Amino acid sequence: MRTLSSAVEHLVHIEGAVGSNPTVSTKLMNNKLKDFHHYKGQDLSRFEKVERRVIDLIQESKIDDSKREDSIVWEFMHASGCMQIGRLLAEKRNLDVDIASVICVLHDIYTIVNGTYKNHGPLGAQLAEKILLEIGEFTDDEIKIITDAVYHHSEKEIYSKEPYVELVKDVDVFDCSLYKNAEGFYKLHKPEAIYNEYASRIKKIREELGLSPDKVFR
Ligand SMILES: [Fe+2]
Helix, strand or coil, X not given: CCCHHXXXXXXXXXXXXXXXXXXXXXXXXXXXXXXXCCCXXXXXXXXXXXXXXXXXXXXXXXXXXXXXXXXXXXXXXXXXXHHHHHHHHHHHCCCCHHHHHHHHHXXXXXHHHHCCCCCHHHHHHHHHHHHHHXXXXXCHHHHHHHHXXXXXXXXXXXXXXXXXXXXXXXXXXXXXXXXXXXXXXXXXXXXXXXXXXXXXXXXXXXXXXXXXXXXXCC
């Protein structure tokens, strides 16, 4: 039986060998395995193109942190964290993982580009639509689902019947809840009713993910 460290070594060995070893390459082809591009090159799905575009926009930002409501590092961490949590929750809820992933990575796009949260849901929906149209491979229905979710994601106190709108609201608060002192931030900067709403959403998601119900924030 392989120990954990030898298993890791084995995997590292395989990964390193894939590009150069014709035997491994042939095995990949025979097994119909598709190699992972790590977001390099042009072999990206339309969803991955959006995800890369958002990270490019973060990297290319010329707005200094002193002029941003949050740092650009935060924007990177929050966009990436939300994207992954969105994939998990979408799988749990039998929703489309790619659509959820794109909604979550785009949800704060207006803040990423402009540094402010003022009306960032509705304004972000416009930016999200522009990006989706530029990538050019999305149907009208998909664009509507994605931009509606971005538009409404700040309305945490409203519980709609739209699964992707509710998913991104849940993902947004849950990702933030995993940072130290998020509770203090919400208590200091949000009205009590909004704080309570956030806490109740986070509790619900923790339960859904099988996490301890005894705490809300980290
Ligand atoms: Fe957010």
